[in-house]
Amino acid sequence: MPPGRSILSKLALLGLFLAPLAFAAEDAREPVVIKDPQYGEVLYYFYQEDYFPAIVRLLAARQQGQLDDHAEEAELLLGGMYLSYGHHLEAAAIFENLLAGNVAPELRNRTWFFLAKIWYQRGYLDKAREALGFIDGDLPQNLRSEASMLDAQIRIAAGDYDSAIARLSDWDDPTEWASYARFNVGVALVRSGRVSEAVALLDEIGRMEPFSEELAALRDKANLALGYALLQDGQPYAAKEPLQRVRLEGPFSNKALLGVGWADAEMNNYSRALVPWMELRGRDLLDPAVQESMLAIPYAMSQLDSISQAADHYLNAIEAFYEEANRIDQAIERIESGDFFERFFEGDRLDSTGWYWSLEDLPRGPETNYLYHLLATNKFQEGLKNYRDLRYLLRNLDTWRDNVDVYDTMLDTQKQKYARSLAYVEKSLLRTDLEDLVRQKLVLDAVLNNIQQSRDWLALSTQSEFDLWTEITKIESNPALQADLDEAREVRDKIDLLKGVLQWNLERDFNERLTGVAYELQDTGAALIEAQRARRKIDDAMRTEPARYAALSKRVDGLSPRIDGIAMRVDEALGRQRAFLQEIAIDELQVQKERLDVYMIQARFALAAIYDIAATSEEEASE
Amino acid sequence: MTKTFITIIAATLLALGGFAVAQDAAPIESDAVTEAAREAAAEEARSREAFRSLDEDVQTLKKEVLDLNRDLFLLEEELLFPANSQVAFFVSMDVGEYFEIDSVQLKIDGKEVANYLYTAREADALARGGVHRLHMANLKTGEHEFVAIFTGKGPHTRDYRRGATTVFDKGIGAKYFELEITDRVKKQQPEFIVKEWE
Numbered sequence: 001m002p003p004g005r006s007i008l009s010k011l012a013l014l015g016l017f018l019a020p021l022a023f024a025a026e027d028a029r030e031p032v033v034i035k036d037p038q039y040g041e042v043l044y045y046f047y048q049e050d051y052f053p054a055i056v057r058l059l060a061a062r063q064q065g066q067l068d069d070h071a072e073e074a075e076l077l078l079g080g081m082y083l084s085y086g087h088h089l090e091a092a093a094i095f096e097n098l099l100a101g102n103v104a105p106e107l108r109n110r111t112w113f114f115l116a117k118i119w120y121q122r123g124y125l126d127k128a129r130e131a132l133g134f135i136d137g138d139l140p141q142n143l144r145s146e147a148s149m150l151d152a153q154i155r156i157a158a159g160d161y162d163s164a165i166a167r168l169s170d171w172d173d174p175t176e177w178a179s180y181a182r183f184n185v186g187v188a189l190v191r192s193g194r195v196s197e198a199v200a201l202l203d204e205i206g207r208m209e210p211f212s213e214e215l216a217a218l219r220d221k222a223n224l225a226l227g228y229a230l231l232q233d234g235q236p237y238a239a240k241e242p243l244q245r246v247r248l249e250g251p252f253s254n255k256a257l258l259g260v261g262w263a264d265a266e267m268n269n270y271s272r273a274l275v276p277w278m279e280l281r282g283r284d285l286l287d288p289a290v291q292e293s294m295l296a297i298p299y300a301m302s303q304l305d306s307i308s309q310a311a312d313h314y315l316n317a318i319e320a321f322y323e324e325a326n327r328i329d330q331a332i333e334r335i336e337s338g339d340f341f342e343r344f345f346e347g348d349r350l351d352s353t354g355w356y357w358s359l360e361d362l363p364r365g366p367e368t369n370y371l372y373h374l375l376a377t378n379k380f381q382e383g384l385k386n387y388r389d390l391r392y393l394l395r396n397l398d399t400w401r402d403n404v405d406v407y408d409t410m411l412d413t414q415k416q417k418y419a420r421s422l423a424y425v426e427k428s429l430l431r432t433d434l435e436d437l438v439r440q441k442l443v444l445d446a447v448l449n450n451i452q453q454s455r456d457w458l459a460l461s462t463q464s465e466f467d468l469w470t471e472i473t474k475i476e477s478n479p480a481l482q483a484d485l486d487e488a489r490e491v492r493d494k495i496d497l498l499k500g501v502l503q504w505n506l507e508r509d510f511n512e513r514l515t516g517v518a519y520e521l522q523d524t525g526a527a528l529i530e531a532q533r534a535r536r537k538i539d540d541a542m543r544t545e546p547a548r549y550a551a552l553s554k555r556v557d558g559l560s561p562r563i564d565g566i567a568m569r570v571d572e573a574l575g576r577q578r579a580f581l582q583e584i585a586i587d588e589l590q591v592q593k594e595r596l597d598v599y600m601i602q603a604r605f606a607l608a609a610i611y612d613i614a615a616t617s618e619e620e621a622s623e
Numbered sequence: 624m625t626k627t628f629i630t631i632i633a634a635t636l637l638a639l640g641g642f643a644v645a646q647d648a649a650p651i652e653s654d655a656v657t658e659a660a661r662e663a664a665a666e667e668a669r670s671r672e673a674f675r676s677l678d679e680d681v682q683t684l685k686k687e688v689l690d691l692n693r694d695l696f697l698l699e700e701e702l703l704f705p706a707n708s709q710v711a712f713f714v715s716m717d718v719g720e721y722f723e724i725d726s727v728q729l730k731i732d733g734k735e736v737a738n739y740l741y742t743a744r745e746a747d748a749l750a751r752g753g754v755h756r757l758h759m760a761n762l763k764t765g766e767h768e769f770v771a772i773f774t775g776k777g778p779h780t781r782d783y784r785r786g787a788t789t790v791f792d793k794g795i796g797a798k799y800f801e802l803e804i805t806d807r808v809k810k811q812q813p814e815f816i817v818k819e820w821e
Contacts, residue, residue, distance in 0.1 A: 037713045037799055037820065040754025047748035052692075059693040060700075087689075089682045122678050123671035157671070159664065190660045379674060386681045393688045400695055410702050537795070555698055566687050573680050580677055584670070 035069035036061070046077065051084045052396075072098065086389055088118050092131070099134075109135045113147050120150060121378045125158050145177035152184055161192035176215050179205060183218060202226040206242050219245070220252040227259050236266035254280060254289035261296055270300040285320060286369055288595060294320060295603055307610055314607040318600055325596045331367040332589050335582055340367050344384060345391065367585070374588045383581050390574040397567040404559045411556055415549050425538055434535060438528055444521055452514055457506040460513040465506065472498055700759075708761040709797040712737070712769070715754045717805040722783070722813050724749060724775040724804065729758050731769045736760060757802070762793045771802045771815055787815035 034040040038061035045054035058078050061067050067074045079094030092115055099108045116131035132151055139147055148167065155164035165188045171181040182205055189198035205222035208215070227243035230236075240263040246256035257276040264273035277300065280293035298313035334340055374380055451459045458469060475481070476495050481488050704711075714727050724746050729737040737758040741749070749755060772786040787802070799820040806813045 034715075034752060034754065037711070037715075037754050037756075037801060040713065040715060040752065041756050043751075044745075044748045044753030044755050047751045047753045048744050052689075055689060056692040056696050059689065060696045063693065063697065085685070087682060087685050089679075090686060123675035124678075125671070157664075157667065159668075187660075191664055379670065383674065383677075386678060389685065390681060393684060396688060396692065400691070403695070403699075407698065407702060414702070552698070552702065555694075559695070559698075562691065566684065566691060570684050570688070573677070573684055577677055577681070580673060 036067055038064075038066040039070040039074060042074070042077070046081060049084075051081045052392075055081050055085060083114070083118075086385065088115060088122075091115070092127070096134075105137045106140070109137060109139050110143065113139060113143055113150075116147070116150055116154075120154055120157070121382055125154050128154050129158075142175075145173050145175060149177060149180060149184070152181070152188075156184065156188050156191070159191075161188040164188045165192070176212060176218075179208060179215055179218055183222060186222075199226060199229060202229070203242070206245055216247065217250065217252075220247055220250055220256070224252045224255055224259070227256065227263075231259060231262055231266065234266075236263040239263045254283055254287045258289040258293055258296065261293070261300075265296070265300060265303075268303075270303040274300050285324060286592075288592075291321070291324075291596065291599055295599055295606070298603075299606065302606070302610060307614060311607060311610050311614075314603045314610070318603045318607070321596045321600045321603065325593055325600070328370060328589050328593045328596070331370055332586055332593075334367055335585050335589070338578060338582075340585070341384075341387065341578055341581060345388060367589075370589055370592060371585055374585060380581065380584065383577060383584075387574065387577045387581060390570055390577055393570045394567060394574065397563050397570065401560070401563050401567070404556065404563065407556045407559070411549070411552055418545055418549070422542065425542075429535075429538070434528070434531055438532075441521070441524055441528055444524075448514070448517055448521060455507075455510060457503070457510045460510060460517065461506050465502065469499075469502055472502070704759050704761055706797045707795055708763065708793075710760045710762050710793065711756060711797070711799045712758045712760075712771075713754050713799065713801045714739075714749065714757045714773075715752075715801055715803045716749045717803055718750070718813050719806055722750075722775055722777050722804070722806070724773060726774050727757055727802065728772045729769060729802075730771075731760060731762070732767055754801070764793050764795060766790060766792055769800070771817070773802075773804055773813075773815065775804075775813070777813065783813055785814045787817050789817045791819065 034043070038057065042054050042058045042061065045051075045057065055078065058067070058074060058081070062074065075094055076098055079091045079098065082088070082091035082094065095108075095111060095115070099111060112131045112134040116128045119125070119128035119131060128150070132147060132154070135147065138144065148171075152164045152168045155161070155167065165185050168181040168185045168188070171178050173181070182201055186198040186201045186205075189195070189201065202222045202225055206219055206226055208219055210216040210219050223242040223245045227239045227241075227246075230239035230242070240260060243256045243259040243263060246252050248257075257280050261273040261275075261277040264270070264276075274297065277293045277297050280290050281297070283290045285291060285294075294313070294317035298310035298317065301307075301310035301313060368375065447459075450456065458466070461469065472495055476492075476499075481491055481495075712729055716722070716724065724741050726738065726740045728735065728739075739755075739757055741755075745755065768788065768790045770786060770788045772784065774782070774784045777783050789800070791798070791800075801818040801820070803816045803818060804813050805816050
């Protein structure tokens with residue numbers, strides 16, 4: 001077998017959760033030789049990242065006892081592949097047993113960290129905390145920061161705000177993680193009721209000098225939150241500064257522009273407020289800030305006594321909101337019909353499962369536009385992975401269901417063939433008395449033994465030699481040859497000579513002939529032993545085959561109900577998973593719809609007020 | 624009107640929760656702010672529990688489907704290739720120099736039974752230590768012969784075509800052959816070495 005890679009490198013190769021450094025380090029290790037071909041076969045699929053068939057082969061080989069030479073590394077590999085397959089609970093069960101003594105601490109710690117992250121993302125807070133607890137010793141710096149952050153996030157999510165604040169407050173990391181930590185302290189402070197402390201923290205983050213795009217976004221977010229907090233607290237002048245610190249182009253710029261406008265409006269500077277709000281007019285109407293600006297603009301205009309213009313803007317806004325609300329209703333209907341989620345998998349080969357699948361292209365359509373932010377969240381992405389995995393399972397079960405009929409036919413064919421062979425074999429066995437043949441062979445052994453003991457050279461003569469000898473002895477016994485005559489004497493001498501020559505030849509060839517016959521008898525014995533062995537096998541087969549076929553039939557018969565049972569539950573889980581995704585998508589759309597409804601009411605109310613003022617003015621003028 | 628507008632946007636900001644990179648913090652002093660943040664957190668917790676419950680079911684189903692696949696894999700093998708007559712041929716590679724396998728052809732007792740073309744992904748898996756099960760057969764006890772031929776490209780895109788012939792005696796019980804492509808014997812000359820397992 002070719003040298004494979006070490007156990008550790010196989011685990012290291014498992015995927016994204018390990019940094020490239022680990023690959024290089026592990027690959028440099030002494031290779032191990034693959035001793036079981038089945039293990040090599042597992043690796044063949046594993047290296048192609050076909051985890052499902054690799055796991056199936058590994059489980060099958062393990063059950064057959066074919067991985068004895070690779071037991072531990074196969075188990076570790078299985079754990080790693082379970083992770084890739086998205087089977088995190090089983091993976092963890094293996095790692096709990098094996099990681100402690102088998103792998104380098106760094107790799108073990110990385111694995112637990114990765115599991116903690118998965119569990120946090122999937123809502124297993126207790127298990128995530130437990131996994132972090134298994135980390136023993138140092139992680140690399142970047143992971144150490146992320147692990148500490150993860151620990152704090154788990155605490156925040158579990159409502160344990162004080163301990164999260166305590167953990168994050170003394171963060172002395174020089175990287176961007178320190179900023180994230182401060183931000184998360186802010187979150188925990190707000191949730192634990194210490195709002196004014198959170199504000200101070202936001203101001204600090206909002207003034208930092210970002211050295212990456214992520215940090216710039218974090219800074220924008222902090223400034224935005226702070227600006228709105230100050231606005232809400234009636235401090236529009238103070239609110240402007242953080243809001244103006246938000247970049248003009250970016251995910252938070254619309255909200256910041258809106259806020260800056262409100263700050264000016266709060267200070268009664270409506271013409272100035274119109275500047276950022278008018279800038280928002282040309283931007284994406286799906287953004288709530290842009291929607292709100294459509295009301296803010298006429299509000300400012302009405303304050304500036306441009307009543308007619310304000311009325312036009314309110315009318316435009318009502319129309320736009322109405323159309324948008326209708327489109328959202330249609331989007332909700334499409335999501336409820338289930339088509340929306342199927343479109344995520346159009347063109348998907350569905351050839352794998354697990355973590356490493358990700359959406360490459362979002363489905364086109366209005367729903368996607370409304371749900372863009374939701375689709376990017378962990379909750380939706382992980383839910384979508386589960387949904388896709390369930391579809392994969394269902395397809396796998398469908399394929400097997402088709403195969404069951406084939407197995408049934410195959411087994412029937414084999415049974416029929418066996419029945420035909422059995423009839424033929426039984427007939428042949430009746431014709432052949434093997435025991436009698438053995439008895440005959442034993443008799444022949446005894447005869448040969450006697451011949452050897454008595455050196456019975458005549459017994460090994462050929463038929464012609466024997467006939468000649470018989471002829472000679474017959475002539476010799478002729479009474480006429482006993483006469484005392486010269487002729488008779490001459491014949492007797494010739495007979496003696498002939499007998500002597502014949503005996504001489506037979507005695508000369510005796511040993512060779514004896515050996516030849518002994519060999520033939522030996523071959524016959526071997527053939528008889530082989531025949532006896534074959535007979536025993538036939539007897540065994542006749543005894544065991546019916547039982548084997550019965551067992552196979554039982555297994556095949558049990559397949560359909562088993563497949564149907566699992567398929568039913570997978571289908572049901574698929575429905576629940578779809579409902580879950582539908583619910584969070586529709587909830588998101590409902591929020592947008594409700595916001596538009598509120599805006600519409602406000603616009604109508606404002607418009608009515610304008611008309612009322614206008615009517616009153618006209619009445620006053622006419623009076 | 625002003626305050627209403629601001630409240631709507633601020634509530635949106637507050638409702639976001641969770642990880643630092645993906646969420647907003649909260650504004651100033653008032654119990655309402657904390658209350659809103661806590662409500663958002665409670666909603667997150669409910670959603671998290673719902674997700675976990677579904678995920679646990681998915682985990683159970685994944686295990687059951689894997690177990691089923693394992694059982695079916697074994698059943699299929701037992702049905703198609705009973706242990707007594709089973710012969711399996713595996714292909715592996717142990718080539719130090721660059722060598723890219725194209726195909727392997729296998730003939731048993733003069734009859735072609737496999738002619739496998741490797742994709743780049745499969746060839747890579749072989750080069751990294753994977754073992755490919757090329758063919759499974761049912762053979763009667765007694766003497767048999769197989770001929771294996773591989774083709775591929777070595778350094779400087781030189782074409783290689785090498786073969787090996789093996790006569791073997793099939794007894795009772797499964798027999799496994801490994802057709803290893805190696806350059807250990809003649810340096811930089813890949814060729815087959817046939818190994819046998821009982």
